[in-house]
Amino acid sequence: MFQAMGVHGPVLSPLSELLLDALLLGTAFILLSRPTKRPVFDSLFMVCLVVSVSLIRVVMEPLPNVQPVTVAALLVGAQLGARRGAAFAVLVAMISNMFMGDGWWTAFQAIGWASIAVAGSRLPLVTSAGLNLGRVCIASVIAALWFDFFVSLSLLDGTIGLYEFMIYLGHGLPFDFLHVIGNLTFTVWLGRWFYNLLEEEPTLEEIEFAVVNGHGIDG
Amino acid sequence: MSRRFPALLLLSLLLLPLASAEYQQSEWGNENSLAWEYGFDSGFISTSALFTGEEILVRTSGNGEPAVTAFDLAGEKLWQRINNRSLSNDMSPLIHVSAGQGDCGEWPEMVLVGWTDGRIEALLPSDGTLFWSVQSEVAGWGVTGEFALDGEYVIVPTRRGVGQYCLADGEQQWWTQTGLGWRNGVSVSESGYFLGDEYGVLWHVDRTGESLSYPLGLGKIRHSPLLTGAGLVVHAQAVSSSTIAVIDVSNGSVIQQFPGGPSPAKPSLHGTSLVTGDSSSLQIFSCTALCRQVGDLPFHTNGELRWLDDGVILAPSNTPDSNWGLFTFDERENLTYTSLDVGIYGFGTAAPLQFTANDQVFTVFGNDQALLRVFTRAIVEVDEPLIQHQADFDWGTQGLLFIIFMLIGSSTVLFLNGKMDWFYRTSSLFFLIILLLILPDLSTQWSKIFDEQFPTEQEEELWNAQWPDSWLDTQIVIIEMDGEEHAVGGLTGHLTVYSLTQEACDELGFEIDGEFTELGYYIESINGVEAKGWEYFTDGSKGVMSVDSASIESSTIVRWTPV
Numbered sequence: 001m002f003q004a005m006g007v008h009g010p011v012l013s014p015l016s017e018l019l020l021d022a023l024l025l026g027t028a029f030i031l032l033s034r035p036t037k038r039p040v041f042d043s044l045f046m047v048c049l050v051v052s053v054s055l056i057r058v059v060m061e062p063l064p065n066v067q068p069v070t071v072a073a074l075l076v077g078a079q080l081g082a083r084r085g086a087a088f089a090v091l092v093a094m095i096s097n098m099f100m101g102d103g104w105w106t107a108f109q110a111i112g113w114a115s116i117a118v119a120g121s122r123l124p125l126v127t128s129a130g131l132n133l134g135r136v137c138i139a140s141v142i143a144a145l146w147f148d149f150f151v152s153l154s155l156l157d158g159t160i161g162l163y164e165f166m167i168y169l170g171h172g173l174p175f176d177f178l179h180v181i182g183n184l185t186f187t188v189w190l191g192r193w194f195y196n197l198l199e200e201e202p203t204l205e206e207i208e209f210a211v212v213n214g215h216g217i218d219g
Numbered sequence: 220m221s222r223r224f225p226a227l228l229l230l231s232l233l234l235l236p237l238a239s240a241e242y243q244q245s246e247w248g249n250e251n252s253l254a255w256e257y258g259f260d261s262g263f264i265s266t267s268a269l270f271t272g273e274e275i276l277v278r279t280s281g282n283g284e285p286a287v288t289a290f291d292l293a294g295e296k297l298w299q300r301i302n303n304r305s306l307s308n309d310m311s312p313l314i315h316v317s318a319g320q321g322d323c324g325e326w327p328e329m330v331l332v333g334w335t336d337g338r339i340e341a342l343l344p345s346d347g348t349l350f351w352s353v354q355s356e357v358a359g360w361g362v363t364g365e366f367a368l369d370g371e372y373v374i375v376p377t378r379r380g381v382g383q384y385c386l387a388d389g390e391q392q393w394w395t396q397t398g399l400g401w402r403n404g405v406s407v408s409e410s411g412y413f414l415g416d417e418y419g420v421l422w423h424v425d426r427t428g429e430s431l432s433y434p435l436g437l438g439k440i441r442h443s444p445l446l447t448g449a450g451l452v453v454h455a456q457a458v459s460s461s462t463i464a465v466i467d468v469s470n471g472s473v474i475q476q477f478p479g480g481p482s483p484a485k486p487s488l489h490g491t492s493l494v495t496g497d498s499s500s501l502q503i504f505s506c507t508a509l510c511r512q513v514g515d516l517p518f519h520t521n522g523e524l525r526w527l528d529d530g531v532i533l534a535p536s537n538t539p540d541s542n543w544g545l546f547t548f549d550e551r552e553n554l555t556y557t558s559l560d561v562g563i564y565g566f567g568t569a570a571p572l573q574f575t576a577n578d579q580v581f582t583v584f585g586n587d588q589a590l591l592r593v594f595t596r597a598i599v600e601v602d603e604p605l606i607q608h609q610a611d612f613d614w615g616t617q618g619l620l621f622i623i624f625m626l627i628g629s630s631t632v633l634f635l636n637g638k639m640d641w642f643y644r645t646s647s648l649f650f651l652i653i654l655l656l657i658l659p660d661l662s663t664q665w666s667k668i669f670d671e672q673f674p675t676e677q678e679e680e681l682w683n684a685q686w687p688d689s690w691l692d693t694q695i696v697i698i699e700m701d702g703e704e705h706a707v708g709g710l711t712g713h714l715t716v717y718s719l720t721q722e723a724c725d726e727l728g729f730e731i732d733g734e735f736t737e738l739g740y741y742i743e744s745i746n747g748v749e750a751k752g753w754e755y756f757t758d759g760s761k762g763v764m765s766v767d768s769a770s771i772e773s774s775t776i777v778r779w780t781p782v
Contacts, residue, residue, distance in 0.1 A: 063655060101734075103741075160761060170669050174662045178654050185647040188640075 017102055024094050024110055031087035049076070049198075050088060054096040061100055065175040066182035069096075070143050073113040074136065075191065077120025079198040085117025105154045112150040116143045131195040133187065140183035148176045247545060247559055251582060251594040255294030256562075259284050261725070264567075264585030265310040265712065267523055269330065270574040271344040275581075276330060279589050280309035280712075281722065287313065287332055289347060292576055294593065298347035306335040306360045306689075308712030310402060310568075312523075314366045314373070315344070316386060321371025323385030326350070331373055335711065337361030339375055341389060351389035355382060358399070359692045360711045365404030365443050367412065369426075376405045376414050381424055393428035399692065401711070401773045404443030404485075408451075408468065415440020415453055417773060421471060433471025437462045439773075442485040447493060447506035450474050454483040454495050459770075460667050463495050463502070465510050475510055477502070478664070482521045482714050482770045484534070484568075489526035492548065496520035496534055498770065499659055501556075503548055514554030517659050518544050521714050522568020533559075535567035535586065537714065539740050539767045543571060543584065553616075563590040566718055587718065623652060680759040680776040694771065696723035697778045700748055705729075716755055716777055717742075717766040723777075733766075740767040742779075750781030 032046065053072050060066055069092050077085030093110035097103075125135050152169060160168075262281030269276040274289040274297060285305035289297040302309075311333035318328045329341045329350050337357040341350040355361055355377040364376035372383045372392065382394035398416025405414040411425035421433040421440060438455035445452040450465040461479035463486070466472070480499030487494050493504040498521060503514040521537040532546040543559040567586035574581055579595045626649040633642040654661075683706070686695070690708030696719055698705045707726045713719035717740055724731050729746035742753050755762040755769075756778045762769050771777065 064658060066651070066655075101741075164761075167669070167673055170673065171662075171666050174658060174665050178651075178658060181647065181651050181654055185644075185651045188643040188647050 020104075020107055021094060021102075024090050024107070028087040028090045028094075031083045031090070046084065046088065046091075050091045050095060053088075054092050057092065057096040058099045063182075065148075065179045067144070067147070067179055068182075068186055069093075069113055070116060070147055070179070071136075071140050071183050071186040071191065072194065073117040074120040074125070074139055074143055075131075075194050076198060077117030078123070078125040078131075078136075079195055082118045082121035085121055086114035089113030089117045105151060108151045108154040109147075112147040115150070116147060119143070126195075131192055133191055136187050136191055137184055140187050141180050144179040144183045145176055148172065148179055247557070251580075251596045253562070254581070254593045254595040256593065257290065257294060257296070257591040259288075259589035259591070262589045263308060263587045264569050264589055264591065265308055265522070265587070266312045266568075267525065267570040268572040268583045268585060268591070269313040269315055270572060270576070270581070270583075271315050271328070271330065272576075274344050275572075275583060275593070276313055276344065277583075277585060277591055278309060278313055278332070280305065280335075281589075281725075284589070285309055285334075287330070287342065287347070289344065292581070300332075300340075300342060300347045300349075302334050302336065302338070304334075304336040304338075306357075306709060306711070308363075308710075309333075309335050310712055311362050312365050312404075314368065316341075316368065316373070319371065319386065321385070321387060323371060323390060324387035326387045329386075331366055333362030333364075333366060333375060335360040335363060337377070339373075339384065339389065341386075353384060353389040353391060355394075356380070359689065359709070360401075363402050363712065364400060364414070367405045367407045367443070369407045369412075374405050374407065374412050376400055376403050381405055381412060381414055381422070383426075383428065395424050395428045395430045397422040397424070397430060397432070401439075402441040402485075406443040406446060408446055410468070413444040413446075413451060413468075415442075415444060415455075417441075419455060421451075421453065421466060423468070423471075431471075433466070435464065435466070435471075435473060437464055437473070437476075441483070445486055445488045445493065447488065447510065448491060449506040449508060449510045452486060452488075452493060452506065452510065454479060454486045454497075456481075456483050459670060461497055463504070463510075465506070477504070477510070477512055478667075484520045485523050487524040487526055487532075489530065492526075492530075494524050494526065494532050494534075494546075496524055498537075498768075501532075501534060501544070501546060503546075503552075503554055505552075513552045514548060516546070516554055516556045518556065520544065523570030525570035525573070527573050533571045533573070533582075535569060535571070537566050537568055539566060539717065540564050541567060543567070555616075561592055561594065563588065563592055566715075568714075619652070623649065626652070680756065680778060692774045694719050694774065695776045696720055697776065698723070698727070698729070698745060699778070699780045700746065711773065714770055715767055716757065716762060716769040716771055719771060719775070719777055720755075720766065720779065740765055742766055745779060745781075748781060752782040753779055754782055755779050 053069055056068050060068060073085060073089045076088045090110045093106055093113055097106045123139055125132055125139060156165060259279050262279040262284045264279055266278055274291060277288050279286050286299050286301040288299040291297055314331040316329050316331060319326060330344050332340045332342060337355045338352055339355055340352045343350055356379060358378045361378055367374045371386050373386055375382050375384060379399055380394055380396040383392040398418045398420050400416045403415050405412050411423060413423055415421050417439045419435050419438050421435050423431045438457035438461060440453050440455055451468050453464050455462045455464060459481050461483040463477040463479050464473050465475040467474050479495060480497035482498045484496035491506050493506050495502045498519050500515050501518040501520060502512055504510045505513050519536055519538050520534045522535055525533045530548060534544045536542055536544055541564060543561060545557045545559050546554060548554050561584045563586050565586055565588045569585050572583040578598055580598055582594045585591045626645045630642055630646040630649060633645060686708055693708055694710040694713055695708035705727055707723040710719060710722055731742060732744040733740055733742040743749060745753060757771055757775050
């Protein structure tokens with residue numbers, strides 16, 4: 001909706017844009033800066049993930065409001081947790097908007113996707129049997145509508161009334177619907193594959209620990 | 220994993236035609252070479268160039284160089300007639316008249332020019348000498364519409380009416396008041412003349428000047444109505460949409476209506492084929508006993524559309540970084556679009572001119588940056604079959620259709636076999652493709668219905684008593700800066716907030732800086748003032764579209780305020 005309607009909020013000065021980018025980058029850094037057993041592997045994995053999803057978003061720009069990032073954020077949150085999911089969302093918004101147009105809306109997109117990643121980490125999308133595609137589909141529908149609504153809030157700069165805002169949201173419903181269908185398509189086609197891609201392989205130490213621990217219990 | 224691969228392959232196949240459609244480039248560039256180019260100092264080329272048989276005549280307008288300039292085929296500038304009294308955008312097409320004689324006397328070969336200061340001039344194409352000149356009425360501006368020739372007379376749509384003038388000496392035979400007009404050309408029929416006005420009224424004026432009005436109520440009529448076998452065709456402009464209507468000329472009733480997008484272009488007829496354009500699409504109709512839509516493609520065009528003799532359509536794309544569109548339409552009713560990169564970019568509303576001379580085909584392009592480029596190619600027999608062959612089979616469309624059929628077929632089979640996982644996959648992809656294909660029409664219709672159901676109240680921008688009367692019913696721009704208001708009025712002919720603001724800033728000597736984003740063109744600073752951004756209001760309502768997408772009326776007041 002946001003893209004298709006061609007609407008935007010206030011323009012940021014270069015300094016404000018720099019500050020916004022620094023804030024987003026700082027947020028992502030803080031979210032990612034926690035001890036990890038495989039710092040190099042984890043960092044490389046996150047870089048590859050962010051770059052590839054950003055690239056997909058840029059490549060798919062000609063398709064109006066088809067947003068692969070929404071489902072990706074949901075699944076990254078579900079599989080890697082809230083912190084890494086939110087960091088992923090912030091970085092993808094920032095990097096892809098460097099090519100697609102940076103501005104005030106970047107912050108709203110970053111927060112929108114980050115909130116979806118957090119929701120993904122909290123929702124019971126993963127069961128003992130693996131990814132529950134039905135639940136992911138429902139979540140991706142709600143996520144599409146939530147994201148479009150949240151990003152539209154960037155227009156509320158004090159000069160647009162509630163009625164005008166509602167009219168604006170109403171105009172965008174066909175594009176919201178497209179986002180929903182796009183999300184469902186991504187989920188049913190690539191949901192499981194992407195989820196498996198994110199599944200963390202245990203380290204040798206973890207395997208050894210589990211085996212020894214198992215023997216200990218057996219003994 | 221083995222099942223995912225072919226599925227992903229199908230997805231890639233689906234995306235391939237979409238991606239290639241964006242960047243499709245014709246063989247036109249290989250066949251045609253740049254012969255010469257000319258950059259006018261400033262202004263716009265808002266109407267097609269004219270070839271008289273010897274000279275190429277180009278009309279420029281705007282504040283910099285309102286003129287008619289003649290070039291020879293090699294690009295040598297022959298003469299220029301400047302009209303410094305021109306009020307604004309001169310877009311009335313140049314008319315070439317062969318030598319002849321009538322009751323009013325004899326006239327030589329000449330070119331007729333209508334100016335926004337109301338002057339109607341006849342110039343000799345060889346050296347630009349003024350043969351005759353008459354003054355017509357001015358109300359904000361004068362002549363902006365297309366003339367029509369009728370025997371020994373020229374029929375001129377003026378600002379508030381239409382007049383008949385002798386070709387021999389320019390003497391006015393009669394003038395009849397109609398409605399306020401803008402770009403409202405006149406067309407000739409057996410019974411007289413047809414033209415429209417800004418109030419959506421279709422006028423019939425007979426050859427003695429007696430008028431009849433038919434209030435259609437469909438929107439502004441800003442082109443010469445077209446006579447077809449099905450009736451008179453007008454493309455009427457409403458606030459955010461348009462209607463292509465077929466009118467019964469005997470009683471002015473509407474026989475057929477077709478929906479169109481915002482800001483329509485001037486429709487054009489080629490035999491029984493009609494092409495219309497607007498900010499959302501280009502449509503083709505076949506008009507015999509009735510008009511029937513036979514093709515449409517997404518395209519943004521608001522000015523002139525050109526049919527070439529071989530059935531190819533050339534249209535300027537009126538967007539900030541635009542190219543031209545080349546459309547082919549064959550007898551099997553396949554409409555194909557190819558982007559033409561001719562090396563000049565930006566807003567454009569002037570149709571390209573194509574003519575043959577010295578065993579070469581010349582194609583002349585001009586745009587709103589007043590840049591002129593002339594291309595040539597040798598006449599070869601295989602030209603036409605090549606274009607026809609291109610139109611015969613559109614791999615992208617056919618491939619997409621094939622995929623759609625595959626998806627719907629496989630969805631059905633998978634559903635029947637109980638393979639629900641794959642059924643969800645194929646059916647979701649099917650719906651996504653269908654939705655992407657219908658989205659432009661769906662969103663246009665949805666917005667139209669939504670606007671009708673929930674009209675927004677507009678706070679009128681008030682007329683300032685200190686403004687000159689000549690600004691009445693014209694386009695006005697107010698820029699608030701450092702606590703002061705800088706106002707420029709008397710502007711005409713702009714279709715978007717962007718082009719209007721550009722001209723206003725040109726007059727004020729302000730520089731505009733901006734950038735293209737995924738959301739449209741974004742104005743970042745005016746005269747070096749960035750503030751926290753700039754926002755605009757049209758007639759008191761805050762703009763919610765990017766400036767290059769926001770269409771405006773002929774009497775809009777645009778206000779810019781720093782945030």
